[in-house]
Amino acid sequence: METILEIVQYVRGHLNDGPPAIMKASGEGKKIVGTYCTYMPWELVDAAGAIAASLCAKSDKPIPAAEEHLPRNLCPLIKASYGHALKDTCPYFHFCDVVIAETTCDGKKKMYELMNLMKPVYTIQIPQRADRPEDFDHLKREFQGVRRYLEGIAGRPVTDEDIRRSIALRNRERMALRALWELSAFDDPPLSGLEVHYFTEYMHFHFDKESAIPWLEEQVRKIRSAWEGGERRGHGGKPRVLVTGCPAGGVVKVMEALENAGALVVCYENCGGQKELTWLVDEDRDPMDALAEKYLAIGCSVMSPNVRRMDALKYLAGRYRADGVVEILLTACHTYAVEAYGVRNLVQSLGKKYLLVETDYSESDREQLATRMDAFIEML
Amino acid sequence: METILEIVQYVRGHLNDGPPAIMKASGEGKKIVGTYCTYMPWELVDAAGAIAASLCAKSDKPIPAAEEHLPRNLCPLIKASYGHALKDTCPYFHFCDVVIAETTCDGKKKMYELMNLMKPVYTIQIPQRADRPEDFDHLKREFQGVRRYLEGIAGRPVTDEDIRRSIALRNRERMALRALWELSAFDDPPLSGLEVHYFTEYMHFHFDKESAIPWLEEQVRKIRSAWEGGERRGHGGKPRVLVTGCPAGGVVKVMEALENAGALVVCYENCGGQKELTWLVDEDRDPMDALAEKYLAIGCSVMSPNVRRMDALKYLAGRYRADGVVEILLTACHTYAVEAYGVRNLVQSLGKKYLLVETDYSESDREQLATRMDAFIEML
Numbered sequence: 001m002e003t004i005l006e007i008v009q010y011v012r013g014h015l016n017d018g019p020p021a022i023m024k025a026s027g028e029g030k031k032i033v034g035t036y037c038t039y040m041p042w043e044l045v046d047a048a049g050a051i052a053a054s055l056c057a058k059s060d061k062p063i064p065a066a067e068e069h070l071p072r073n074l075c076p077l078i079k080a081s082y083g084h085a086l087k088d089t090c091p092y093f094h095f096c097d098v099v100i101a102e103t104t105c106d107g108k109k110k111m112y113e114l115m116n117l118m119k120p121v122y123t124i125q126i127p128q129r130a131d132r133p134e135d136f137d138h139l140k141r142e143f144q145g146v147r148r149y150l151e152g153i154a155g156r157p158v159t160d161e162d163i164r165r166s167i168a169l170r171n172r173e174r175m176a177l178r179a180l181w182e183l184s185a186f187d188d189p190p191l192s193g194l195e196v197h198y199f200t201e202y203m204h205f206h207f208d209k210e211s212a213i214p215w216l217e218e219q220v221r222k223i224r225s226a227w228e229g230g231e232r233r234g235h236g237g238k239p240r241v242l243v244t245g246c247p248a249g250g251v252v253k254v255m256e257a258l259e260n261a262g263a264l265v266v267c268y269e270n271c272g273g274q275k276e277l278t279w280l281v282d283e284d285r286d287p288m289d290a291l292a293e294k295y296l297a298i299g300c301s302v303m304s305p306n307v308r309r310m311d312a313l314k315y316l317a318g319r320y321r322a323d324g325v326v327e328i329l330l331t332a333c334h335t336y337a338v339e340a341y342g343v344r345n346l347v348q349s350l351g352k353k354y355l356l357v358e359t360d361y362s363e364s365d366r367e368q369l370a371t372r373m374d375a376f377i378e379m380l
Numbered sequence: 381m382e383t384i385l386e387i388v389q390y391v392r393g394h395l396n397d398g399p400p401a402i403m404k405a406s407g408e409g410k411k412i413v414g415t416y417c418t419y420m421p422w423e424l425v426d427a428a429g430a431i432a433a434s435l436c437a438k439s440d441k442p443i444p445a446a447e448e449h450l451p452r453n454l455c456p457l458i459k460a461s462y463g464h465a466l467k468d469t470c471p472y473f474h475f476c477d478v479v480i481a482e483t484t485c486d487g488k489k490k491m492y493e494l495m496n497l498m499k500p501v502y503t504i505q506i507p508q509r510a511d512r513p514e515d516f517d518h519l520k521r522e523f524q525g526v527r528r529y530l531e532g533i534a535g536r537p538v539t540d541e542d543i544r545r546s547i548a549l550r551n552r553e554r555m556a557l558r559a560l561w562e563l564s565a566f567d568d569p570p571l572s573g574l575e576v577h578y579f580t581e582y583m584h585f586h587f588d589k590e591s592a593i594p595w596l597e598e599q600v601r602k603i604r605s606a607w608e609g610g611e612r613r614g615h616g617g618k619p620r621v622l623v624t625g626c627p628a629g630g631v632v633k634v635m636e637a638l639e640n641a642g643a644l645v646v647c648y649e650n651c652g653g654q655k656e657l658t659w660l661v662d663e664d665r666d667p668m669d670a671l672a673e674k675y676l677a678i679g680c681s682v683m684s685p686n687v688r689r690m691d692a693l694k695y696l697a698g699r700y701r702a703d704g705v706v707e708i709l710l711t712a713c714h715t716y717a718v719e720a721y722g723v724r725n726l727v728q729s730l731g732k733k734y735l736l737v738e739t740d741y742s743e744s745d746r747e748q749l750a751t752r753m754d755a756f757i758e759m760l
Binding site for chain 2: 069070071073074103105106107109110111112113114123125127128129134138141301302304305331332334335337338339340341342
């Protein structure tokens with residue numbers, strides 16, 4: 001039987017499977033849709049028989065090129081996205097037929113106008129609040145537009161049945177990820193936060209969901225049974241931290257600093273983590289209604305007010321027994337930056353410690369991060 | 381007969397009439413609606429018998445207080461707005477019954493959530509693009525919501541007839557302002573750009589439009605006839621500059637630097653200038669349709685794409701025979717910052733010089749501004 005560490009090593013060894021896979025799919029004539037954001041309904045892309053590929057947005061390298069067109073004082077995720085596209089250093093962008101983007105934040109919205117000069121960018125108009133019937137109608141109408149657009153790409157109708165099948169598949173993926181994350185709720189969890197992050201990354205770039213999902217389910221079963229058989233990784237008694245805020249994929253250094261300082265990241269509330277998992281897509285409803293309902297419930301800071309996120313933080317901090325909350329703020333992300341005021345108040349009202357870390361994709365603050373995390377962990 | 385200078389001096393002497401006027405109106409039981417943005421349909425406020433008062437957003441002073449709740453890296457206009465409210469240093473905020481705000485940029489949208497803890501803030505959901513029938517429907521529906529909200533404030537129905545009357549009045553104000561601005565199209569204009577700015581400011585804070593509009597019409601007539609009678613102010617032959625970008629009211633230092641360097645500001649494309657004046661509200665249409673159509677046509681950088689602004693810049697640069705374009709960028713305003721790339725390209729394609737000035741409300745860059753403007757003017 002594999003040890004937990006062996007499973008983790010397998011995952012870490014397969015984090016770069018994405019580029020050859022996308023090249024192969026493209027060579028086979030598959031349509032490839034580049035995406036950036038959690039608001040993008042993957043289900044519709046799947047239903048059209050296309051591949052939804054998350055585009056590169058996590059590296060420091062393309063940023064200087066991006067800054068020739070974009071302002072410096074802009075979130076690194078936006079600059080990296082644009083720079084990768086401009087310099088053709090993202091294999092997913094290179095092979096994608098179109099980008100389906102979305103009006104979430106100002107910076108992305110405006111950047112997409114420039115990106116549209118390189119590849120066709122279809123932009124979903126996301127409502128800016130989520131609590132009224134007209135917001136639901138708005139998002140549903142936008143998703144209907146995406147569906148028609150994808151029908152054009154696919155050259156065939158996308159039926160309700162196609163969408164229902166994709167919803168079921170993606171729900172199964174969500175449940176598998178939930179089962180993975182659930183392991184971190186244990187007292188002495190089998191995986192570190194970084195390791196959990198690598199699993200999520202792995203799933204992002206394994207496009208054949210019909211095989212990737214059963215694989216993930218199997219790994220979770222194996223990890224769970226190894227843990228039940230007594231295998232421990234030395235995570236018991238560590239201070240438990242919930243990570244929230246901006247997408248964390250480009251700033252793994254923060255989780256590294258946290259876990260190097262002796263903490264254990266037990267929950268990611270961010271995009272790529274539990275933000276999108278508040279609930280599954282309702283399989284007993286009209287599929288377009290169900291998608292609109294589900295995606296409208298994402299607790300992103302672009303929503304105003306963003307009640308869902310506050311509710312989720314409260315729930316998750318309890319569920320994962322977090323001692324502290326670390327909020328990641330990518331430089332110049334206004335929506336998370338302003339919302340941080342309310343998050344701090346909420347976390348402190350729960351009797352938990354809160355730390356706001358403003359950072360970007362550079363390596364220059366690694367030492368400072370280590371010092372701050374040491375100090376934070378000492379308080380827990 | 382008054383000289384042009386005497387008229388200008390009168391205006392400059394009455395720029396602080398606003399606070400006593402608003403106090404008086406409040407004392408008389410008038411409902412006061414605080415507003416921030418060009419997307420706010422003044423006509424509906426007028427129609428409800430209330431006063432629409434532009435809230436303070438132009439001073440450096442309240443910013444440190446605002447930064448206790450808001451991030452530092454945020455546009456000074458947003459921080460000033462919030463800081464004034466927090467410290468109760470804006471008479472219009474103090475006396476207003478409600479604020480009618482709008483989802484334009486991310487920073488404002490999120491700031492309004494915090495402001496809502498001080499005063500009731502009603503937020504209009506502005507669409508993020510303007511070119512589809514559903515965007516029109518969206519804005520019209522939002523304006524209908526504002527109308528109902530104002531009916532609640534006024535305690536009486538707001539009739540179509542009320543709105544039609546307000547539309548006619550505000551159109552008359554727009555035409556009076558246009559006539560004022562038209563003076564700057566002359567070869568040797570009677571007013572400097574700064575003086576034009578003071579007229580606009582004056583109109584902002586003279587709430588009795590029934591008397592302020594005829595007053596403005598009269599001043600323009602007087603200035604025009606003085607000019608036709610041969611009065612000159614020494615503006616002939618100066619390099620002519622169009623100002624665009626973020627709202628300029630808090631950074632008058634930029635226009636001062638420009639005109640001190642020997643240029644003449646002949647046109648403001650910004651909010652508070654011609655941005656809102658692309659066209660009048662159609663008086664021959666259903667009034668709610670006409671308002672939605674008019675406000676949707678505002679060429680704000682929050683729109684994506686923002687074709688209207690590019691068209692307006694092209695037209696205005698020609699109409700006012702601008703030699704150069706100065707774009708004002710308030711620090712951390714992402715939408716204008718990203719859009720600046722396209723504006724620069726457009727302006728240069730017109731064979732005109734372009735200068736991007738990123739600044740905030742502090743005084744610290746006055747010297748640097750003077751140097752940059754000297755260099756820019758030399759190129760014209």
